[in-house]
Amino acid sequence: MHSPELLKGMLKTIILKLLSEHKRMYGYEIIQAIKEISDGKIDMAVAAIYPVLHKLRDEGSLTIEKVAMGERVRIYYSLTPDGSSAAKEKIEELTDFLGTISKLMDFKPGLQSLFLV
């Protein structure tokens, strides 16, 4: 299981990425999709997903659609045109960042002595 601290800055991008691949998704569906794709290593809490969804909606990146589901209302989230371009930018930024982190993690032990001198 991955630490939520590690995911803190990436959640927005993860949600945008998922929504860029689906026409529309609801909160529970997003949580389950993240869990499934990460083989259960990332189990997002309700308190992490919904605030970000509402923030993205407030920023104009997402739009909502309310659908009656039996006795309740289900809110589907989907990307707006602005959200689509934001998603593209964020995904590129995160991919680049992960590449840099990967480079840092791939340091060979012998090279570290160069920096210690």
Next chain:
Amino acid sequence: MIYLNKEQTDIIRREVQRQGIKLPGLEEDLVDFLCTAVENELLHEPDFNKAFQQVLNTLTPNELKMTQERTQELLNNKLSSLQIVAYTALALLGFGFVLTMFAMPFATPIILGATALLVVLYFYSNIRWYFTFDNKSWKQKLVFSAGLFVVFLLLLGFIFKLNHFKGADLMMVSSLGILIFLPVFFSIYFFIKQGNTQIKFILPIIQRHRTSLELILIFMLVLGFIARFLLINSLGNMLIIISLFCLSILFTSYTWPYYKPDNKKSLQVLLLFMSIACYVSLLVAALFKIMHWPLPLGRWSDVYCLLLALLTFVWYSRQLIIHKTVRYFLLFICTCLLSGYALLLFLGMSQHQAVAGIIYNIPVLILLTAILLFFYKHTLFKALAVFLFGYYVLAYPYLLMPNKSVIEKVYQYNPEFVELYNQTYENPGNTAQWKQLLEYPHKARNF
């Protein structure tokens, strides 16, 4: 796939409401989340209660409430375009008042334009909020429409009053009268009936605008006192009255979330009494001042209602305002105004001297800030507190000595003339007094 029936959905909805979720949209999201989770759980566990309990066990304690807090934090982080327009209108309002003080042209159109913009924004934001809020019953629609109408009448009355148009008094008396009695009824209703659905409807309007409201009120109150200091009494009074009026609503709203069925204690009866007393006394004072009627308890009624408001705020501010600095700042402002005003009344100063006295009271305010800052955990604040305290101790003897001269310096008018001026404005129908005032020799007006 199993779908939950109405009864089961209602149980889940009540649980979400019980945990204090009031944010529009989020409540629906969380109800749907729990319902979907329970529906999936029912595939393995046919008993609804057990399945619901198992879903609740997967959440951390207070997770739903935490979700709401985080959502509010994130949403309040940036200035929306609506807020930018509101702050621009406020800046224009401030600019208009500055122009008025220096008797420069275009002051009135700027003030009226900015006020009109604020009124439009108020209606727009409330209507926008209202249409994002679902499951509206006819009762809620009625309350919403009535509320909007009353506030509209009040604001229109203020604009009419400022311009001395006919019909202003009627509008002010009717709208303020409704506003005095309606929340009293609501407060008692919440307390007796535990009207959770009504709280869900009314509170979000105030909560959504609380931060902006506090800023606006402080801004208006400060402007009001500046106007009083510059002896622009009508403008100062109007600003002070409007800010006091809004404060009364804000203070009353602090107490509403506490009227819950599982939380009713004898202390709450006191709180209920206090909030109602605070609200009524502030609004009655505002109404009497606007209509130039003599106040029932004189100026001590101001102190009484402000004291009630302050006590209510102190009691419950910890739970309601997360940021300590904001809490201290608001508390500081309230304490300063109240202590200054009470001190001046105690010393028996006149209305105009009161403004000068507040300036004299500044060292006391500095001391209060120092004490408050000292309890703030940051070292920098402690250092600042020590500095301010040192300054106060050193400056006190000097500040105490020129008490009378400071007051006289600011208050340069002849007391006899001021008395005549006050009496004329208190009884505007007395033509002989008006004549006497207008013919009062200019040279004799000052010391």
